[in-house]
Amino acid sequence: MTSGQSSTGNNFLDAQPVTIGDYVWVDTNGNGIQDAGETGLANVTVILCRTNSGLGTLTAALTNISTAVGAYSFTNLVPGDFVVSFGLPAGYAYTTPNLGGNTNLDSNARTNDGLSAVFTLTSGQTNNSVDAGYYQAASVSGKVVLDVNGNGTQDGGRPPGLPE
Secondary structure, three states: OOOOOOOOOOOOOOOOEEEEEEEEEEEEOOOOOOOOOOOOOOOOOOEEEEEOOOOOEEEEEEEEEEEOOOEEEEEEEEEEEEEEEEEEOOEEEEEEOOOOOOOOOOOOOOOOOOOOOOEEOOOOOEEOOOOOOOOOOOOOOOOOOOOOOOOOOOOOOOOOOOOO
16 A cells, blocks of 8 residues: 555554453461462462453453462453453362452452452553452361360260260
8 A cells, every 4th residue: 555545444453462460379367368478379270251341241261270379360462351260279268359458469359259350451451460369268176065073174974865
């Protein structure tokens, strides 16, 4: 094409790629915030979903696995609307999202399904604050004992008629 000529039917997009990523970590105190000393969680499946104009309809997905230190990243993406889905490793639960007021230190995974909110990235943007915190639920077990003599100690034997 020479100077002064026009072209019909050609649309050119001059958009710079976008990047999405961050960290999945073990929220040892369950406060929903990445505290000093809380370690990353390896081998968590992280799925990046492109949505249909922010309507939440998934139109494409890319999968990544968190590294040994809990990091993940999706690079060289076309700008648009996205949702991140964080897998749930066995023995873990999602920590409470969006706590503390610092988007770089909170969790973005909803507790019921591990999805982030829909967010938009425009040409050249990087969002390295989409992350997920996990905790391991504690369990308590034991048995209830009738302290017949009131000494605070589980003595041998039990009164007749009490189940084991």
